[in-house]
Amino acid sequence: MTLKENQYPEINHIHSFIKKYDVVINIINSDKPQNGLTPLTLKLKNLEHVIYMMDEYDDLRFNNPLLNFVLVFRELELIADSTDYLNWCKQQSIDAHNDVLSAYYADLASALPDIAKCFPDYNITSFVSDLDFQLNAGVIQTLRT
Numbered sequence: 001m002t003l004k005e006n007q008y009p010e011i012n013h014i015h016s017f018i019k020k021y022d023v024v025i026n027i028i029n030s031d032k033p034q035n036g037l038t039p040l041t042l043k044l045k046n047l048e049h050v051i052y053m054m055d056e057y058d059d060l061r062f063n064n065p066l067l068n069f070v071l072v073f074r075e076l077e078l079i080a081d082s083t084d085y086l087n088w089c090k091q092q093s094i095d096a097h098n099d100v101l102s103a104y105y106a107d108l109a110s111a112l113p114d115i116a117k118c119f120p121d122y123n124i125t126s127f128v129s130d131l132d133f134q135l136n137a138g139v140i141q142t143l144r145t
Contacts, residue, residue: 008139010127014066017127021045021118025068027060034094034101042072044118049111051075052104054092057136059144067143073126074133079105080112080124 017023021044028039028050037052038060053075059067082088085105089096096102116122132138 008142010139011066011142013127014069017118018065018069023069025065025072027068034098037092037094037101040068040072044115047111047114049108049115050104051108052101057144062144064143067140070126070128070133070140070143073124074128076108076112076115076124077126079108080116 024041024043026041028041030039032038032052036054036056038055040051040053042049042051051072053071055071059071078091079088082091085102086096088105089101094101112124116124119125128140129138132140136144
């Protein structure tokens with residue numbers, strides 16, 4: 001166990017989750033469905049999902065698997081917390097008139113209950129607080145270095 005893991009239990013939680021559910025996240029080098037959204041694949045328990053995420057802080061450049069986990073699961077949290085497709089589009093500031101994104105949202109929203117079963121309380125989490133993420137503090141600052 002490294003000093004960072006001792007300092008930030010979130011790192012231990014992410015490591016454990018990745019190992020337990022055989023999580024693999026990869027960036028897809030293909031067309032983006034809309035400017036600002038980057039496609040990634042999430043392999044979780046031998047199932048694969050495409051995740052479109054807004055990388056507003058250019059975090060993918062770090063090529064850090066733990067940080068990528070946080071980014072993908074923050075997107076899953078966002079979809080889980082949205083009330084519907086239009087609400088999600090508004091939160092992301094993206095155009096709702098996009099058939100690819102509409103189908104994406106519907107597919108992922110239907111997969112969320114199975115993904116949520118991987119969490120003890122059935123609530124999807126990235127293990128990092130929004131405040132730490134936005135302020136580049138705590139564990140997220142460590143993952144970004």
